[in-house]
Each structure stands twice: as C-alpha cells, then as structure tokens.
Amino acid sequence: MASYLWKKYADYVYTKWERTLLWDMIEPYRKPKSFTPLVTIYVAAFYTGVIASAVTEQLYKENYWEDHPGEAVPLMKPKFYYGPWKVHKGDTLPPNM
Numbered sequence: 540m541a542s543y544l545w546k547k548y549a550d551y552v553y554t555k556w557e558r559t560l561l562w563d564m565i566e567p568y569r570k571p572k573s574f575t576p577l578v579t580i581y582v583a584a585f586y587t588g589v590i591a592s593a594v595t596e597q598l599y600k601e602n603y604w605e606d607h608p609g610e611a612v613p614l615m616k617p618k619f620y621y622g623p624w625k626v627h628k629g630d631t632l633p634p635n636m
Contacts, residue, residue, distance in 0.1 A: 549561060599615045614626055 546562075595618075596615055600612045603612045604610075616624060
C-alpha cells in the first residue's frame with residue numbers, strides 16, 4: 540500500500556521524466572517478492588495429489604474385494620498413462636531388461 544501511495548505522490552508532484560529517474564534509482568533497493576505463497580501452493584498441491592491417489596487406490600481395492608473376496612488385489616493400472624504397461628511377476632526382472 541505504501542508503494543502505491545508513493546507512486547501516486549510521484550505522479551502528482553513530478554513530471555514523467557523526473558518520475559522515471561526517481562523510480563530507476565529506487566528499484567535496486569526494493570525488497571524482493573516473497574516465494575512463500577508459491578511454495579505453499581506447490582506443497583498443498585503435492586499433498587492433495589498424494590491423498591487423492593491413496594483414496595483412489597483404497598476404493599479400487601474395496602471394489603475388487605467385493606467381487607473377489609479373499610484374493611490378492613492386482614496392481615491398479617495407471618490412470619493417465621496410455622502407453623505400454625506390463626507387470627513382471629516374481630522377484631527379479633529378466634537379465635535382458
């Protein structure tokens with residue numbers, strides 16, 4: 540708010556040439572903008588995605604168990620990946636992979 544008032548004051552008192560000179564001298568000493576809101580949004584989005592995927596997987600398991608009680612639930616296919624998707628059964632991958 541203070542910066543806004545100073546600019547309005549400069550508009551009122553100084554001509555355009557003087558105003559440009561004044562703000563060009565002050566610019567290097569200005570406080571940098573904070574990254575806190577951006578970081579907060581990114582962290583919130585990340586954890587929202589983690590929680591949403593956990594809820595989605597749990598619902599998938601419950602729906603599978605309703606149809607196949609007592610069986611092991613297969614891995615859920617990726618939602619937004621449409622390329623080749625193959626699950627290797629067993630402990631190790633073949634040596635050529």
